[in-house]
Amino acid sequence: MRRRLGSVRARAxxxxxLVVAVALVAAGTAVLLAxxxxLIDQAxxxxxxxxxxVALDLAFGVPAAELDLPDAGDSPVQVRNSRGRVVAADDDVESMSPVPTGSGRADGTAATGDDEGDDHGGDRDRDDDRDRDDDTPAVGEISGDARIIQGAATVxxxxGDYRIAEIDVTTSRNVTLTVYAGASLSAxxxxxxxxxxAMLIGLPLLLVTVGCATYVVTRRALRPVEGIRAEMAAxxxxxxxxRRVPEPGTHDEIARLARTTNETLAALEASVERQRRFVAxxxxxxxSPIASLRTQLEVGAAHPELLDVEGAVEDTVRLQRLAADLLLLARLDAGExxxxxxxxxxxxxxxxxxxxxxxxxxxxxxxxxxxxRGQLVRVLANLLDNAERHARDRVDVALRTEGAWVVLGVxxxxxGVPAAERERIFERFVRLDESRSRDDGGAGLGLAIARDIAVRHGGTLRVGEAPQGGALFELRVPTAP
Structure with a gap:
């Protein structure tokens, strides 16, 4: 299971x-709240x-007992006097909350004839009405704003739960009543x-669909990556x-990855081939010098009078120089x-x-x-040795500055060097005159070493045509900061 979850497809x-689930839950919550x-606003x-x-009917003089009240099923109504006593209500309305505490009857029963007496000049109610605050409506008017209450009613x-609107009204007989009208929240x-x-049923189905679709799409999208991986393993x-990895015909990141991988393989192949050629x-x-030196020593051992000491020394020196060049190239290749x-x-x-x-x-x-200093001495020595080996009469050395660069010309x-061979001579073990004896020429490492050192100093080494018709080598290195 852990291995499966470790794949890109599974994680994607x-x-x-998860993202879709969070988005759907957030959107569903917002939809439900909205x-x-x-619906509460409508209620x-x-x-x-x-x-x-109802309040307007009371304000226009309709007696509480004669009010035309709607069916109490979804819209219960109660009219209460200033003491909280119910003076009008549908027979089915048993109670409506909130009910003020200490208010006569709170069972919600309709008013009797005695209750109606509150509308027929009940002096007690009118005395209480004289004590009403400034928010009490004037005679024949209703309060401007309704108070909305979250409550309950028993019908x-x-x-059930209801939204209850509360409005004060003062009748034409100067009696203050309060109308309670409810709207059911059952709808x-x-x-x-x-x-x-619907959301609880649809959300899992939608998530399963999204998961399957994502898995299939991701699998198709990553198929070229699997091809690249398989080819790299091979x-x-x-x-x-x-060998090269397959490159898809698209122009996306995977295609660029395949091209970069092939470029890396090409560079690696060239490097390995160059290393093999270098070793060969x-x-x-x-x-050659080892065989020559061995031959001279074997001859000297058998016939001391025939020992060519000078030739043995020359071969030893040449072998020593070649070994030093190889060691220097190895250090340069290692990134020294x-x-x-x-x-x-x-x-x-x-x-x-x-x-x-x-x-x-x-x-x-x-x-x-x-x-x-030692490496730049080696560059200058290699350039001067090469120039003296090919010059007829003279070698000119010039040194100048060009902006932030120092230019050394030899x-x-x-x-001279043919234009087609001017880059090839900087390759290792390359000698343009292959028929020249190795004693007269070098091993073909001097110019390769010189260019490698120049590059590692942030400069360049190029060859062109000298004014005298020979070869002009120009070394460019930055001046000291």
């Missing part, structure tokens, strides 16, 4: 169902209209109950980086960051070019850069 279905409020209007009608033995309760029942199992080339380059040191690049150029006869300096003035008057 659960979350969508419906209840509307208030009915009760007030009925109370006003024909059945007690409101029935309507609210019906809506509530690639991992087979270790075949030439390194093994090939190492085999250059040291954050400040030094004068012009001084470094003068020191490195000082012992070279064919190297001429032009405009080499003081300029500070930040980075690894130009020779040799045959």
């Amino acid at each position: 279905t659960l979350n969508a169902t 419906l209840r409020a509307n 208030d209007v009915r009760a007030e209209n009925l109370a006003r009608k 024909d033995g059945h007690t 409101e309760e029935g309507a609210v109950g019906t809506v509530q029942t 690639i991992t199992a087979s270790e075949d980086l030439s 080339d390194a093994s090939h380059e190492l085999r 960051r250059p040291q954050d040191a400040r030094f004068d690049l012009a001084k470094l150029v003068r020191e490195e070019a000082g012992g070279r006869d064919r190297v001429h300096l032009d405009g080499v003035e003081s300029v500070e850069v930040a980075g690894s 130009a020779d008057d040799g045959s």
